[in-house]
Amino acid sequence: MSNKHHTLLIVGGGAAGVSIANTFRRQDANIDIAIIEPSEKHYYQPGFTIIGGGAYTLAKTTKNEADLIDPSVVWIKDYADTFQPDNNTVTLRSGEVISYDYLVACPGLQLDWQKIQGLTETLGKNNVCSNYSPDTVEYTWECIKNAQGGTALFTQPPMPIKCAGAPQKIMYLAADRFRKKGILDKFSIEFYNAGPGIFGVPFFAKALLKVVADYGIKTHFGHNLIAIDGASKTATFETTDSEGNKQQITQQFDMIHVTPPQSAPDFIKQSPLANAAGWIDVNERTLQHNKYSNIFGLGDATSTPNAKTAAAVRKQVPVVVDNIINLMKKQAVREGYDGYGSCPLTTSLSTVMLAEFSYGGKVTPSFPWLDPRENRWIWWLGKIMGFPWLYWSFMLKGYRFDIPHLESYAKKFVDKA
Numbered sequence: 248m249s250n251k252h253h254t255l256l257i258v259g260g261g262a263a264g265v266s267i268a269n270t271f272r273r274q275d276a277n278i279d280i281a282i283i284e285p286s287e288k289h290y291y292q293p294g295f296t297i298i299g300g301g302a303y304t305l306a307k308t309t310k311n312e313a314d315l316i317d318p319s320v321v322w323i324k325d326y327a328d329t330f331q332p333d334n335n336t337v338t339l340r341s342g343e344v345i346s347y348d349y350l351v352a353c354p355g356l357q358l359d360w361q362k363i364q365g366l367t368e369t370l371g372k373n374n375v376c377s378n379y380s381p382d383t384v385e386y387t388w389e390c391i392k393n394a395q396g397g398t399a400l401f402t403q404p405p406m407p408i409k410c411a412g413a414p415q416k417i418m419y420l421a422a423d424r425f426r427k428k429g430i431l432d433k434f435s436i437e438f439y440n441a442g443p444g445i446f447g448v449p450f451f452a453k454a455l456l457k458v459v460a461d462y463g464i465k466t467h468f469g470h471n472l473i474a475i476d477g478a479s480k481t482a483t484f485e486t487t488d489s490e491g492n493k494q495q496i497t498q499q500f501d502m503i504h505v506t507p508p509q510s511a512p513d514f515i516k517q518s519p520l521a522n523a524a525g526w527i528d529v530n531e532r533t534l535q536h537n538k539y540s541n542i543f544g545l546g547d548a549t550s551t552p553n554a555k556t557a558a559a560v561r562k563q564v565p566v567v568v569d570n571i572i573n574l575m576k577k578q579a580v581r582e583g584y585d586g587y588g589s590c591p592l593t594t595s596l597s598t599v600m601l602a603e604f605s606y607g608g609k610v611t612p613s614f615p616w617l618d619p620r621e622n623r624w625i626w627w628l629g630k631i632m633g634f635p636w637l638y639w640s641f642m643l644k645g646y647r648f649d650i651p652h653l654e655s656y657a658k659k660f661v662d663k664a
């Protein structure tokens with residue numbers, strides 16, 4: 248049980264919250280730290296893509312939260328409900344009030360399944376699947392494994408979402424499965440994306456269109472999924488033309504992988520921490536709250552315009568930890584975060600295109616000499632072995648390590664593109 252006041256209080260014990268707590272603990276053995284986190288289980292969500300593709304297991308992506316948080320950190324097993332930043336307090340769902348000197352808010356984002364009419368009723372059956380939840384991800388593999396032909400749809404909602412590449416990654420894994428079974432030509436694989444293009448960074452978008460063409464995938468941009476009827480196996484999309492006129496089209500499917508619309512958690516949207524769009528309103532380089540100087544935010548829940556990824560969290564954690572320590576020493580905060588995010592695009596069951604980029608779509612790889620657009624086996628090994636190991640054994644454990652990511656590494660490839 249908590250003593251109701253903590254020097255450092257963290258809301259959310261996911262990728263960001265556990266990393267912050269354990270990194271802080273390594274820097275300062277005595278500081279009083281508490282985490283508010285309701286869930287007993289912690290998931291390595293980047294692994295969900297390869298579970299859906301039949302190349303990984305849910306067990307490998309799941310650990311007990313209790314085994315991850317340093318035992319000296321107080322774990323408050325409840326939901327944060329409301330914030331009173333003028334009083335430096337957070338009220339829990341139980342009604343208990345916890346006060347703090349410094350607050351780090353990182354409760355991730357919310358999956359808005361209910362925004363697609365009919366989806367919650369049919370998800371997990373009728374060949375309607377999604378990699379976005381631990382409850383549904385294994386069914387994706389069942390759908391792909393059992394598919395013999397027909398129309399396979401993959402959808403992407405409006406941005407922002409976590410791991411913007413994930414809606415198409417599972418499509419390539421499915422296509423490669425079908426190819427390996429010799430049945431790719433029995434499918435019409437179609438990508439329905441609410442956005443205007445295949446990927447937000449043009450350098451990678453060009454390369455991905457070649458992957459799309461290689462599998463014979465049809466793309467539909469500006470198509471937003473709004474309804475699914477599982478029994479009749481139809482999906483309804485809304486399109487908007489250049490004059491703003493909306494139109495609905497309905498498409499039959501044999502299987503459909505849905506990426507749900509996403510937004511800031513409701514309790515954040517309704518809090519004084521939120522900006523107009525509902526996200527935690529922080530400075531995009533210092534990660535300090537724009538109004539409350541003893542509050543920081545990181546991870547998927549913030550207003551920063553980076554790719555919402557665990558890779559971004561890895562670079563944000565030291566910035567938040569150092570800036571809180573700076574404030575404790577009455578020193579200035581530093582502008583340490585440059586918007587880095589990474590998306591290992593699984594282009595087949597043995598290759599990955601490792602897209603790494605920073606604010607403004609700058610291509611900033613961690614590895615010199617290698618063309619980042621190449622589909623490589625070495626990055627596939629990273630995806631199934633290296634990155635999970637980095638996550639569990641270094642990032643979550645609070646070890647500080649920095650692999651520099653530099654625009655200069657990509658210059659000659661970007662210039663040629």
Ligand SMILES: Cc1cc2nc3c(=O)[nH]c(=O)nc-3n(C[C@H](O)[C@H](O)[C@H](O)COP(=O)(O)OP(=O)(O)OC[C@H]3O[C@@H](n4cnc5c(N)ncnc54)[C@H](O)[C@@H]3O)c2cc1C
Binds near residue numbers: 292325353354378559
């Ligand atoms: C299918 C999929 C594929 C992905 N692929 C990749 C990838 O290849 N590479 C990559 O880097 N990233 C990937 N990601 C994204 C990555 O998992 C997230 O960006 C990362 O987990 C964000 O960390 P976070 O701590 O902000 O949120 P999370 O890790 O989601 O943690 C949020 C935590 O807050 C808790 N919480 C929620 N509400 C409350 C509350 N009221 N009070 C207290 N706690 C609360 C939750 O229980 C949760 O534990 C993927 C995600 C998905 C779903």
